Amino acid sequence: MEIDENPKIHIPKYDGLPPTEKPLGDGYEMGKGNNPADSVFNRVLPNALTAKSDQLFALARKSSLWTLSFGLACCAIEMISAHASHHDLDRFGVVTWPSPRQADVMIVAGTVVKKMADSIKLLYEQMPDPKWVIAMGSCATNGGPYYKSYSVVMGVDHLIPVDVYVPGCPPRPEALIYGVMQLQEKIKNDANQSFEKESLNANEGEQQHIFKA
Numbered sequence: 001m002e003i004d005e006n007p008k009i010h011i012p013k014y015d016g017l018p019p020t021e022k023p024l025g026d027g028y029e030m031g032k033g034n035n036p037a038d039s040v041f042n043r044v045l046p047n048a049l050t051a052k053s054d055q056l057f058a059l060a061r062k063s064s065l066w067t068l069s070f071g072l073a074c075c076a077i078e079m080i081s082a083h084a085s086h087h088d089l090d091r092f093g094v095v096t097w098p099s100p101r102q103a104d105v106m107i108v109a110g111t112v113v114k115k116m117a118d119s120i121k122l123l124y125e126q127m128p129d130p131k132w133v134i135a136m137g138s139c140a141t142n143g144g145p146y147y148k149s150y151s152v153v154m155g156v157d158h159l160i161p162v163d164v165y166v167p168g169c170p171p172r173p174e175a176l177i178y179g180v181m182q183l184q185e186k187i188k189n190d191a192n193q194s195f196e197k198e199s200l201n202a203n204e205g206e207q208q209h210i211f212k213a
């Protein structure tokens with residue numbers, strides 16, 4: 001039996017003319033099977049990066065931090081100033097919000113007296129997850145000028161977890177802005193680290209699977 005070295009396929013024509021011959025698909029080589037087609041994803045978004053949903057959410061969250069607006073003492077004036085037109089914290093997507101129900105970040109700006117402790121804890125608990133806390137100024141960090149006072153809590157981290165400490169008495173608005181930027185960096189890094197941890201666990205799982213096999 002003769003083997004045809006140059007196979008052709010016959011495409012029927014429906015206009016009444018005889019069928020014409022057409023070579024097999026471009027790039028087809030005998031004995032090498034079909035060329036895999038480009039994935040739909042690559043065709044729609046060529047050279048696009050892929051990322052974990054955690055990392056995408058973290059990017060969105062860090063760029064739209066809503067801060068629970070309440071001030072406890074003189075540091076609050078600097079916080080207000082950071083939000084006002086001269087410093088314009090809105091540039092970073094940071095918007096003050098008067099309710100804990102929709103806020104992402106609590107900025108504890110001022111002296112935390114013991115009378116206020118329960119209210120701060122309640123406000124923190126009313127904030128939805130994920131949530132973050134910035135301790136602004138010496139008082140919120142460790143009692144500041146009221147160190148070992150009978151009526152002052154020696155740092156708000158005795159009540160709730162703190163992510164960023166902004167030093168100063170009072171810190172300037174620029175210092176608070178820098179603190180917010182550090183928090184944004186932390187949110188991004190936390191998402192990347194959880195991604196790396198997951199990949200590590202997945203790899204370990206695969207290796208265990210191989211060992212078991």
Ligand code: SF4
Nearest residue numbers: 074075137139169170
């Ligand atoms: S750190 Fe200084 S400026 Fe801020 S609340 Fe305490 S005493 Fe006032």
